[in-house]
Amino acid sequence: MAISFDGQVAIVTGAGGGLGRAYALDLAKRGAQVVVNDLGGDPRGEGANAAPAQKVVDEIKAAGGEAVPNYDSVASYEGGFNIVKTAMDAYGRVDVIICNAGILRDIALHNMSEDDWDSVFAVHIKGSFTVLRAAWPIFRQQSYGRVILTSSSSGIWGQFGQSNYGAAKTAMLGFMNVLKQEGAKYNVMVNTIAPVAGTRLTQSVMPQEMVDRLKPEHVVPAVTYLVSNENTDSGLVIEAGAGNYNRAVMVKGPGLRPGLEDLKDAEWVQENWAGITSLDGAIPMWNAQTTLADFEAQKTKGS
Numbered sequence: 667m668a669i670s671f672d673g674q675v676a677i678v679t680g681a682g683g684g685l686g687r688a689y690a691l692d693l694a695k696r697g698a699q700v701v702v703n704d705l706g707g708d709p710r711g712e713g714a715n716a717a718p719a720q721k722v723v724d725e726i727k728a729a730g731g732e733a734v735p736n737y738d739s740v741a742s743y744e745g746g747f748n749i750v751k752t753a754m755d756a757y758g759r760v761d762v763i764i765c766n767a768g769i770l771r772d773i774a775l776h777n778m779s780e781d782d783w784d785s786v787f788a789v790h791i792k793g794s795f796t797v798l799r800a801a802w803p804i805f806r807q808q809s810y811g812r813v814i815l816t817s818s819s820s821g822i823w824g825q826f827g828q829s830n831y832g833a834a835k836t837a838m839l840g841f842m843n844v845l846k847q848e849g850a851k852y853n854v855m856v857n858t859i860a861p862v863a864g865t866r867l868t869q870s871v872m873p874q875e876m877v878d879r880l881k882p883e884h885v886v887p888a889v890t891y892l893v894s895n896e897n898t899d900s901g902l903v904i905e906a907g908a909g910n911y912n913r914a915v916m917v918k919g920p921g922l923r924p925g926l927e928d929l930k931d932a933e934w935v936q937e938n939w940a941g942i943t944s945l946d947g948a949i950p951m952w953n954a955q956t957t958l959a960d961f962e963a964q965k966t967k968g969s
């Protein structure tokens with residue numbers, strides 16, 4: 667069945683180009699009224715320009731869709747609130763938020779400045795917090811919300827020279843793991859995308875041939891589905907792009923359960939390292955309570 671966003675309002679941050687633009691175009695084509703947010707700075711997060719967001723709004727309108735621009739930075743608390751206010755003023759509601767705005771400051775740790783660290787965290791992780799903080803009371807009040815956070819293979823698996831970016835992108839998983847719980851009662855589904863696409867951000871790390879081949883449009887279907895009413899899953903990490911769609915997950919190995927009776931020492935850990943680190947029979951955990959309950963259950967079984 668066709669997935670429709672008729673009557674829904676979507677906010678896409680960093681939608682003036684690359685992946686965000688592609689998400690915004692697809693949602694508008696499917697009936698959403700879209701807030702196209704973009705600060706319009708350079709890939710390092712310097713400068714500002716209203717043109718990219720305005721251009722995407724013009725594109726959506728030329729195709730018969732409905733959109734308004736917003737030029738605030740997601741990195742400021744006021745900016746996040748103003749982005750949500752733009753949606754409320756223009757359309758009176760917010761159903762979908764795609765936290766997509768991003769910058770890069772790649773540099774090995776021994777050369778990284780405080781500003782390189784702070785700027786990347788400000789845009790990616792604080793920039794997701796500011797918009798969601800502003801929208802959360804609306805989601806709770808209307809008992810509906812669909813959210814996408816944007817991670818990266820760098821955040822899930824690690825990438826040399828991206829300690830700032832990788833750490834900020836891993837933080838997205840922590841943010842999601844809490845919001846999936848806080849949102850569950852209110853029909854707010856929070857999922858994370860780890861995209862791969864040729865954009866101006868990846869131009870510096872991919873050969874041009876790859877940039878041309880790996881289109882943002884190959885990521886779009888996963889994001890559109892995840893922010894639709896049809897999706898009732900929350901707390902998933904989906905890698906999408908380059909012709910692949912898969913789930914990535916953190917798992918907990920069975921380990922060893924010697925219990926509390928005998929204190930163990932480092933030599934015991936050394937001798938039992940293979941058993942402690944084995945992933946045979948590893949399973950994902952839904953939340954911190956589940957992992958604690960698992961500890962307690964094993965203790966009861968063992969006693």
Ligand SMILES: NC(=O)c1ccc[n+]([C@@H]2O[C@H](COP(=O)([O-])OP(=O)(O)OC[C@H]3O[C@@H](n4cnc5c(N)ncnc54)[C@H](O)[C@@H]3O)[C@@H](O)[C@H]2O)c1
Nearest residue numbers: 680684685705706739740766767768818861862863865867
């Ligand atoms: N392209 C990839 O392969 C890839 C891989 C992993 C993750 N990502 C993530 O996907 C997202 C989109 O990246 P992209 O590849 O489309 O790059 P992009 O540079 O084309 O898009 C990012 C957009 O965010 C905007 N932006 C930056 N700072 C902002 C701020 N403070 N407030 C509002 N807007 C701001 C930029 O102006 C830009 O238009 C980013 O979060 C990026 O880290 C991309």
